[in-house]
Amino acid sequence: MQLMRQFWRSIDPIWRRQLDPSSLQFRLTVEVAVLFTVGLGSVAAWTSWKMQQVLIATHTQNIDYIATRFPRDVELYSEMLPIATGLQRTINNVAVPGLMIWVKGTNGQLLAQSASLNMSASLRAELMSLAEMPRTPQVYPIHGRYVVLCESPVMVEGKHLGRVYLAQDVTEDQRQFINAINSLIGICLLAIAAMLILIFLRIRRSLQPLQDMNQMAGAISAEDLNKARLQLRHAPSEVKELAQTFNLMLSRLSDAWEQQRQFVSNVSHELRTPLTVVLGYLQSLLRRSTNLSDYQQEALATAISETERTVRLLQDLLDLARADSGYMPFHLESIVLNDLLAEVAGMAEKFSHRLIQVQATEEIAAIVDRDRLKQVLINLIVNAVKYSEPDQWVELVLEQVDHQALIQVRDRGVGIPLQDQGRIFERFYRVDEARSRSTGGHGLGLAIVKTLVEGMGGSITVRSTLGEGSVFEITLPTQLPE
Numbered sequence: 001m002q003l004m005r006q007f008w009r010s011i012d013p014i015w016r017r018q019l020d021p022s023s024l025q026f027r028l029t030v031e032v033a034v035l036f037t038v039g040l041g042s043v044a045a046w047t048s049w050k051m052q053q054v055l056i057a058t059h060t061q062n063i064d065y066i067a068t069r070f071p072r073d074v075e076l077y078s079e080m081l082p083i084a085t086g087l088q089r090t091i092n093n094v095a096v097p098g099l100m101i102w103v104k105g106t107n108g109q110l111l112a113q114s115a116s117l118n119m120s121a122s123l124r125a126e127l128m129s130l131a132e133m134p135r136t137p138q139v140y141p142i143h144g145r146y147v148v149l150c151e152s153p154v155m156v157e158g159k160h161l162g163r164v165y166l167a168q169d170v171t172e173d174q175r176q177f178i179n180a181i182n183s184l185i186g187i188c189l190l191a192i193a194a195m196l197i198l199i200f201l202r203i204r205r206s207l208q209p210l211q212d213m214n215q216m217a218g219a220i221s222a223e224d225l226n227k228a229r230l231q232l233r234h235a236p237s238e239v240k241e242l243a244q245t246f247n248l249m250l251s252r253l254s255d256a257w258e259q260q261r262q263f264v265s266n267v268s269h270e271l272r273t274p275l276t277v278v279l280g281y282l283q284s285l286l287r288r289s290t291n292l293s294d295y296q297q298e299a300l301a302t303a304i305s306e307t308e309r310t311v312r313l314l315q316d317l318l319d320l321a322r323a324d325s326g327y328m329p330f331h332l333e334s335i336v337l338n339d340l341l342a343e344v345a346g347m348a349e350k351f352s353h354r355l356i357q358v359q360a361t362e363e364i365a366a367i368v369d370r371d372r373l374k375q376v377l378i379n380l381i382v383n384a385v386k387y388s389e390p391d392q393w394v395e396l397v398l399e400q401v402d403h404q405a406l407i408q409v410r411d412r413g414v415g416i417p418l419q420d421q422g423r424i425f426e427r428f429y430r431v432d433e434a435r436s437r438s439t440g441g442h443g444l445g446l447a448i449v450k451t452l453v454e455g456m457g458g459s460i461t462v463r464s465t466l467g468e469g470s471v472f473e474i475t476l477p478t479q480l481p482e
Contacts, residue, residue, distance in 0.1 A: 029200045036199070037192050044188045048181050055170075055177050060137035060148060063166050066094045066101075067137075067152040070164050078156050087112035087154075098169045102128060103154060105162040123147075127167045139170065146174035209239045213246060220250070275314065279307040319448055330369045330455050337364050337405055337476075341396050344374055348381045348394070355393035356381065364398055366405035366476040372452045373476075379445045380409040380472050388413030388469070400478070407474040416464035424462065425450040 070090060077086030091101045095114045102113035110128075123143055133151035140149055148168045154161045213230055220228045228250055230243045286300045338360050345356040377396070384394045388411045397408040416424060423429050428443040453460045457477045464470035 028203050029196070032199050032203075033192070033196045036195055040188055040192060044184055048184065051177060051180065055173060060150075062096075063099075063137040063148050063150045063168055066099075067150050067164065067166055070094060070101075070152065071154050071156075074154055074161070075156050083156065083161065084111060096168075100124060100127060100167045100169075101164065103162055103164045106160060111162060123169070127165075130165075133165055137166075139174070145169055145171045147171075209243065213243065217246075275307060275311050279304065279311060282307060313444065319451075330372060332367050332369055332456065334365050334367055335370055337366055337368075337398055337407065340370065340373060341377070341398055341407070344377045344381070345396060348378060348385075352381065352385045354385055354390070356396065357393055358396045358398070360398040362400070364400050364405050364478075366478050368456050368458075368476055369452075372456060376449050376452050376474070377407070377409065379449050383445060384409060384411035384413060384470070387411070401475075403478055405476040405478055407476070409472045409474075410469065412469040415466040415468055416462065416470055417466060418464075421462055421464055425460070 073090040073093065074083075074086055077089050080086075081089065087103050091103070091112055091114050095101060100114055103111045105111050113128075123145060126142055127147070127149075130149075133149045135151065137148050137150040139146055141147075146169070148166075148170055150166045152164050152166075154164050216228060216230055229247050282300060282304045286297065286304060289297065289300070292300070338358075341358050341360070345358050348354070348356045381394055381396075388394070392412045395408070395410040397406075397410065399406050425446050426443075427447040429447075430443045450460055453474055453476075459475045461473050461475075462470060463473070
């Protein structure tokens, strides 16, 4: 069992899927193999039975002929010779090699018998000790030999003289028949194995287009919709039709995705300008208002806050739309991250009124876009500040690991549940709807962070424990790709 597990783990994953009992290829192969085995096995069984019947019939017909002829010859000889002499003369006339004949009287006394030179003494003794034999010739195994047995009454002038017993050794013929049957079974097994392999390969080739479609469907992303097309040249017509339908579906999805991105980009662009104007008037009105009541001033402050939040949302949507369309430029250059982190920490302390600590043991440079990286770090710091207590500080840790720059943004906030850590970088995904609304989040900040980091050739991950805080880890290249 352990060897089978090791074998299963060692084989190629593609073959593992093909040998999976739940796969279509495996089931079709098994079903066809079963049908082929049943059909070929039935033919082989019928052929074996028919060959055995022919072999038995050949011997039984000869014995039956002798058993039928024997009483007539005895009666014919008895007219000219004594009974004992007539019996022996008849036996000598019908005897053939391998055939033993003997006659017993009504009292069981042996009246005559053949020489049977080809039979061993033990077999002859065993045969003559039999009290009864079948009336019709049949094959019986005796002492490792195969013998056709038959008995018939002997009548002379209407009187019952006794019984004649016939036994023919057909061991050699039977062994040849068994060898032939074994050869037939071996050939059938080889044919089944060869057909099983051929059927498996044929079904595998027939289903290969479906596997290609499956792999393509799993690898297609939103950016590949306008390029991905399935090309099948040596596939059945039904599969080609399915591939054509699949390509049409990809084309429609690509058009729909492009229209959606264009719509988001246009709406964000068109709404951002008037809302920015409205925000400016509201801020100016609040600064110059001297005769407004407290309630009116509070209403204006709320309107300004919501307008600022909407403008930020539109800016985020516009950034994502540009990134999706490939229109977000990155000015990559080698910069010293120590200076950039110190600058970002100073800016963050002013607007967050929170202590931002920077930890770096050495000077580290990376290939990044300065403005985009500042945007990433500020977004992460804002996120850390939102979900931690006012007396808790945020840490920026810089180090170099395996020729890559590593930036960690650590907080000691509420943390992120394990089941949500794999989805927090998705657009509009929020861990807690009520908490996100209270902190002003709309679920796009971390999505933009991930887009910007990956646009600079880096990656971002998160580790978090509830009640202990979170660590966002950014990995950036230290040299330009070749």
